[in-house]
Amino acid sequence: MATATGTVRTERVRGQFFLPAVITGFLALMLGLLGFEQFLNAMTLGAIYALIALGYTMVYGIIELINFAHGDVFMVATFVSIAVSTTLLGQTGAVLDIPTLIISLIVLFTVTIVVMALVGALIERLAYRPLRNAPKLAPLITAIGVSFILQNIIQFFVGPYITNVPQLFSTQWAFTIGESRVPLLNLFVIGSALFLMVVLQLFISRTKTGRAMRTTAMDRDASSLMGVDINRTIMITFLIGSGLAGAAGVIHGLYYGNTTFTLGFQSGLKAFTAAVLGGIGNTAGAALGGFLIAFVEVGAAAFGFGRWGGAIVFSLLVVFLIFRPTGLLGSSTGDRA
Amino acid sequence: MALLELKDVHTYYGAVHALRGVSLKVEEGEIVTLIGSNGAGKTTTLRTISGLQRARSGSITLNGKSIETAPAHEIVRLGIGHSPEGRRVFTRMSVRENLEMGAFLRKPGPEVQADFKKIFDLFPRLKEREFQAAGTMSGGEQQMLAIGRALMGQPKVLLLDEPSMGLAPILVEQIFDIIKEINTRGTAVLLVEQNAMMALGIANRGYILQIGEVTLEDDCKKLASNPKVKEAYLGV
Numbered sequence: 001m002a003t004a005t006g007t008v009r010t011e012r013v014r015g016q017f018f019l020p021a022v023i024t025g026f027l028a029l030m031l032g033l034l035g036f037e038q039f040l041n042a043m044t045l046g047a048i049y050a051l052i053a054l055g056y057t058m059v060y061g062i063i064e065l066i067n068f069a070h071g072d073v074f075m076v077a078t079f080v081s082i083a084v085s086t087t088l089l090g091q092t093g094a095v096l097d098i099p100t101l102i103i104s105l106i107v108l109f110t111v112t113i114v115v116m117a118l119v120g121a122l123i124e125r126l127a128y129r130p131l132r133n134a135p136k137l138a139p140l141i142t143a144i145g146v147s148f149i150l151q152n153i154i155q156f157f158v159g160p161y162i163t164n165v166p167q168l169f170s171t172q173w174a175f176t177i178g179e180s181r182v183p184l185l186n187l188f189v190i191g192s193a194l195f196l197m198v199v200l201q202l203f204i205s206r207t208k209t210g211r212a213m214r215t216t217a218m219d220r221d222a223s224s225l226m227g228v229d230i231n232r233t234i235m236i237t238f239l240i241g242s243g244l245a246g247a248a249g250v251i252h253g254l255y256y257g258n259t260t261f262t263l264g265f266q267s268g269l270k271a272f273t274a275a276v277l278g279g280i281g282n283t284a285g286a287a288l289g290g291f292l293i294a295f296v297e298v299g300a301a302a303f304g305f306g307r308w309g310g311a312i313v314f315s316l317l318v319v320f321l322i323f324r325p326t327g328l329l330g331s332s333t334g335d336r337a
Numbered sequence: 338m339a340l341l342e343l344k345d346v347h348t349y350y351g352a353v354h355a356l357r358g359v360s361l362k363v364e365e366g367e368i369v370t371l372i373g374s375n376g377a378g379k380t381t382t383l384r385t386i387s388g389l390q391r392a393r394s395g396s397i398t399l400n401g402k403s404i405e406t407a408p409a410h411e412i413v414r415l416g417i418g419h420s421p422e423g424r425r426v427f428t429r430m431s432v433r434e435n436l437e438m439g440a441f442l443r444k445p446g447p448e449v450q451a452d453f454k455k456i457f458d459l460f461p462r463l464k465e466r467e468f469q470a471a472g473t474m475s476g477g478e479q480q481m482l483a484i485g486r487a488l489m490g491q492p493k494v495l496l497l498d499e500p501s502m503g504l505a506p507i508l509v510e511q512i513f514d515i516i517k518e519i520n521t522r523g524t525a526v527l528l529v530e531q532n533a534m535m536a537l538g539i540a541n542r543g544y545i546l547q548i549g550e551v552t553l554e555d556d557c558k559k560l561a562s563n564p565k566v567k568e569a570y571l572g573v
């Protein structure tokens with residue numbers, strides 16, 4: 001008995017410090033290896049992948065659907081953010097007046113997140129809910145269909161071009177740490193992404209709805225016997241996942257300055273890889289996976305293998321899954337009957 | 338008017354006709370048992386009552402109010418608690434969190450806190466394991482948790498699907514004592530069992546289910562002495 005408690009306690013302590021230690025070590029290593037500028041670049045890209053990956057992993061966790069349309073929801077978000085920015089500010093560039101910038105950002109994020117959350121929930125309601133009890137292949141094919149529909153809608157209304165996104169941040173704004181220059185934009189991107197991830201974790205672990213999402217992912221019938229409204233819970237999952245893709249879309253636009261209707265395919269695939277790498281169904285894993293993939297990609301480019309970035313990312317995934325099929329932090333759907 | 342009443346309920350799984358006109362009643366304060374061999378449709382009956390499976394025809398009423406088309410989460414609210422076959426506890430949550438899920442539809446407050454205490458009185462083992470992950474407990478403890486979790490919703494009728502499955506005989510005795518205790522405290526129980534001997538021992542009335550149909554219903558004493566029942570279910 002005493003030894004049993006002892007083991008449990010050591011494991012808990014190990015669990016509490018092990019992961020942060022590994023992450024800190026990894027970041028330090030990357031900083032040394034890549035240099036500050038590339039490090040910051042990878043963190044920013046990672047923040048975007050992580051936000052998208054969360055939507056993949058949450059939906060997979062709750063209905064075991066690889067939502068192929070999710071990357072395209074992100075793509076649409078970049079266009080919605082253009083529409084919001086231009087309506088709000090006209091076709092201007094950087095907003096130099098700080099209060100206006102702050103208000104613009106708040107409006108830009110809020111509107112885009114809300115619009116994309118609604119789009120996501122609508123897709124769920126129209127395309128996936130009718131297939132709730134169909135064989136798994138049916139919603140999967142539907143998801144691919146929805147992906148094409150979203151791409152075609154943008155292609156039709158905007159055109160197949162690369163479109164510029166209004167840049168609200170002035171490139172002049174930066175901090176200097178030692179000899180390194182840290183643009184305010186990068187800090188903002190990383191900070192807002194981390195903020196959203198923390199809010200999401202708190203929501204999932206502390207609120208009643210968050211708890212219903214977890215139990216529904218674990219065992220839908222049992223959850224329903226507790227009085228959880230399954231349809232509502234699944235819809236909320238789509239709302240949140242798509243809302244996060246909305247935030248990722250805004251961030252992508254602000255950081256890269258352009259977008260096109262095929263953006264969702266590449267980014268979506270990488271974010272999906274991130275979700276699998278982290279352990280599909282596991283939100284913390286998806287966030288970690290997003291950053292990891294960004295580091296691999298940026299690292300490959302830094303060492304002159306830029307064109308091989310995609311190949312390296314996916315080879316890594318395949319090799320990793322051979323040794324650890326449940327991903328970094330373990331898939332959370334493992335105990336499904 | 339019966340507390341819970343099924344009239345001529347038919348349930349299908351695709352083309353499989355699992356319930357072929359099941360009628361049964363549970364009165365206030367009763368323990369009623371539903372006995373049948375593997376595949377007879379016992380689990381399907383409970384799942385149909387809870388709304389996890391839809392009846393294609395027939396009626397299900399709780400206190401005279403028809404519930405056969407209500408969604409599962411509404412049926413819980415109306416007063417049906419269900420401890421499902423195979424326990425189905427939330428393995429990665431603690432015992433405490435599982436019980437909290439049982440009270441999902443209730444406002445947190447002193448009443449819910451009092452019910453925690455009642456459940457822990459009923460199952461002292463759960464108190465000892467309060468913060469342990471449910472998946473790491475023994476089968477018997479998980480069964481207790483599944484029953485406790487269902488009770489946290491303050492059901493008028495408690496549906497129990499094979500609570501003795503896979504448990505050592507001494508634990509089975511314990512669980513059955515607790516079922517009696519729950520009933521004395523005022524909850525009606527519909528008990529599904531393959532262990533007919535034990536079930537007939539504590540229930541007031543019983544139904545025999547065969548291939549989706551109720552073939553016999555009677556007082557438990559009479560069922561226990563019925564030669565056909567003895568031969569088929571009591572291994573005599």
Ligand SMILES: Nc1ncnc2c1ncn2[C@@H]1O[C@H](COP(=O)(O)OP(=O)(O)O)[C@@H](O)[C@H]1O
Pocket residue numbers: 350353355373374375376377378379380381382
């Ligand atoms: N999910 C399902 N799909 C198809 N047939 C099922 C399913 N569940 C149960 N059945 C069938 O319905 C009948 C009743 O099953 P069940 O209610 O589980 O019986 P019991 O609980 O009495 O063992 C059986 O013939 C079984 O094969």
Ligand SMILES: [Mg+2]
Pocket residue numbers: 379380381422
């Ligand atoms: Mg059964």
